Amino acid sequence: MDDQMLLRYSRQILLPEIDIEGQNKLIESSVLLIGLGGLGSPIAMYLASAGVGRLVLVDHDHVELSNLQRQIVHGTADLKRPKVESARDRIAALNPHTRVEPIARRLEQSDFDQLLPGVDVVVDATDNFETRFLINRACARHGKPLVSGAAIRFEGQVTVFHPGTEGSPCYRCLFNDDQAGGQTCAQTGVVAPLLGIIGSVQAMETLKVLMGLGTDLTGRLLLLDALEMEWHTMKFRRDPRCPVCGPLVAAAPAAVAG
Numbered sequence: 001m002d003d004q005m006l007l008r009y010s011r012q013i014l015l016p017e018i019d020i021e022g023q024n025k026l027i028e029s030s031v032l033l034i035g036l037g038g039l040g041s042p043i044a045m046y047l048a049s050a051g052v053g054r055l056v057l058v059d060h061d062h063v064e065l066s067n068l069q070r071q072i073v074h075g076t077a078d079l080k081r082p083k084v085e086s087a088r089d090r091i092a093a094l095n096p097h098t099r100v101e102p103i104a105r106r107l108e109q110s111d112f113d114q115l116l117p118g119v120d121v122v123v124d125a126t127d128n129f130e131t132r133f134l135i136n137r138a139c140a141r142h143g144k145p146l147v148s149g150a151a152i153r154f155e156g157q158v159t160v161f162h163p164g165t166e167g168s169p170c171y172r173c174l175f176n177d178d179q180a181g182g183q184t185c186a187q188t189g190v191v192a193p194l195l196g197i198i199g200s201v202q203a204m205e206t207l208k209v210l211m212g213l214g215t216d217l218t219g220r221l222l223l224l225d226a227l228e229m230e231w232h233t234m235k236f237r238r239d240p241r242c243p244v245c246g247p248l249v250a251a252a253p254a255a256v257a258g
Helices: 003-008 019-027 040-050 083-094 109-118 129-142 192-211 247-251
Strands: 030-034 054-058 099-103 121-124 146-152 155-161 220-225 230-235
Touching: 019 192, 030 040, 030 109, 040 054, 040 083, 040 192, 054 083, 083 099, 109 129, 121 129, 121 192, 129 146, 146 192, 155 192, 192 220
Parallel strands: 030 054, 030 121, 054 099, 121 146
Antiparallel strands: 146 155, 155 220, 220 230
């Protein structure tokens, strides 16, 4: 780190839990962030401002007027632009030390197989179960930590998964195929600041995983009722019959290649 970087990150470096060593871990780290909507916006901005060295940003969508109520990484001047380009430019203005790699398409299994070996953490900021299941399978296959969040109406949730760690559940242990047809914000609505709250928690959990700090949300689902402003924690365990991370699957990884 040069003098300018030391000054930029000085408030974090002052924390004894982080110090120079922790800041260097962030600078050398790489995060795959999937989704640049209401959750992905604060996640991307906080990870960049905190000093994460490389962000791989994935979103196939373009900025629309209805996005701007909550997707704060984009602005009115970005309407019709690919979200990854809008976010890239915002992050460059926020912290030029963070290297951004935009991917403006939906990821297939082959993309995950190419990208995941080169990242330290995957952050799921998507809004549908089908994509979340796909991300979870890829993280389980490659043994990558996954930080997952969701928000709708006035309710939000966050958790962390560590595939390959003994006893750690995966997303499929928590949600099964019956939830795959769940509602989205486009159908039921969402209040703007909720996305900032949940996205900020996801960013915090990501930084903790990258630096090895504290106790993350593995095995715990953090739930927010924003109308009552009450937080609750639900503990959950690995499902021994899980088709993604169950013991029989773990013994035969080729069985989950698809």
